[in-house]
Amino acid sequence: MDTRKNIDGLAGGLMVGLCMIWGMQQVVLKAAAEDVAPVLMLALRSGIAALLVALLMLWRRDGLGVRAGNWRPGLVVGFLFALEFMLVGEGLRHTSASHMVIFLYTAPIFAALGLQWRLPAERLKPLQWLGIGIAFMGIVVSFAGRSGGVEAADAGRQLYGDFLGLLGAMAWGATTVVVRSSRLSNAPVTQTLFYQLLGGFVLLIMVCALTDQLRFKPTPIAVGGLIFQALLVSFASFLAWFWLLRNYLASRLGVLSFMTPMFGILFGVVLLGEPLETNFILGALLVLCGILLVSGYEWLSQWLKRRAR
Incomplete structure (x- = not known):
């Protein structure tokens, strides 16, 4: 019997904090891109966080679940995790952080499906x-109406980056499905996270080596960004997730997850000065x-029932 609960105050509060952290991560990757390639930043943060999780597992005496067969779905989620962030890192070379955060955080739609x-x-x-239909309509609107003429080449690059972000969302959604429908569903949280981080580090470092993206210039934004990505994003926030x-x-998770793209857009515009197109704003909404309709169904249905009384 599945004993998982609907959203309560604790889950809602945690999601607000996670949304702020996740909304900032693409902005940090983009801001530090001149000093460190986004894919390399993602690889390094995964490696550092994997080490921290391994130390936590030793302290808590959590095993890797090899005898239980957890390593099989662990390999799958490690690959999907690496694929997701490889797509994100490459996509940020072509599109804005504001665009990336919107397309990446369509992941709950693919997970729900x-x-x-x-x-x-x-x-x-x-x-x-209905919510899924509206979300996909928004994706179509966001992709449509790009600038032409002199800016056609830049519009094409941005379209490509946006598409990679959407593929990254599919990989994230697939990760959620594998975790929930495999032995990892009942495994220690640290075990699942370790499989993901280790797989991400190994595969992303290989991608960096093959694509000549190993440059790291230790500027304050690069070092500070790496600390933020490793400690807050890949370690603390993923454990909470x-x-x-x-x-x-x-x-039902993410009743407030729609705030992540909102934070991402806000941070991108305020901190990076990114422009917003009319069609993108409409599509994002x-x-x-x-x-909100997909993730917040329980709350919405309860609200409608109260109104009907």
Whole structure:
């Protein structure tokens, strides 16, 4: 029997904090891109965080679950984690942090689609299907209406980067499905996270070596960004995320996750001076509404019932 709960105050509060951290990470990657390639930053943060998680596992005496067969789904989530951030790192070379955060955080939509296929407890309701339709409409609107003429080449690059962000969201959604529908669903949080971080570090470093992206200039923004990415993003926030996945229904998680893209856009505009196109703003609003309908279904249905009384 699945004992995972709907969203409560604790989960909501944690999600707000996570949204702020996750909304900042693309901005930090973009800001430090001149000193360290985004893919290398992602590889290094995964390696540092993997070491921290390994130390935590030793202290807590958490095993790797080899005898239980956890290493098999562990390999899969490690690969998907690396794939997601390889796509993000490459995408940030071509598009803005504001665009990346919107497309990457469509992941709950893809996770909900996969989970409703794999797990009976995660079946989607009609209102959630409507939310998925609205979100995909927003994606289409965001991709449409790019500038032409002299700026056609730049528009094409941005379109390519946005598409990579969308593929990264699919990889993230697939990771959630694998975690929830495999032995890792009941494994220690640190074990799942370690598989992801180690897989990410190994595979991303290989990508950096093959694509000649090993340059690291130790400027304050590069070093500070790496500390932020490793300690807050890859270690603390991911531990909190997987704890939430183990204790709450995944398709309901992120009742407030629509705030992540909002924080990302805000930070990108304020800190990096990124411009916003009209079609992108409209598309982003549709995507956020769609995510809210999917992730916040329980709250919305309860609110509608109270209004009907």
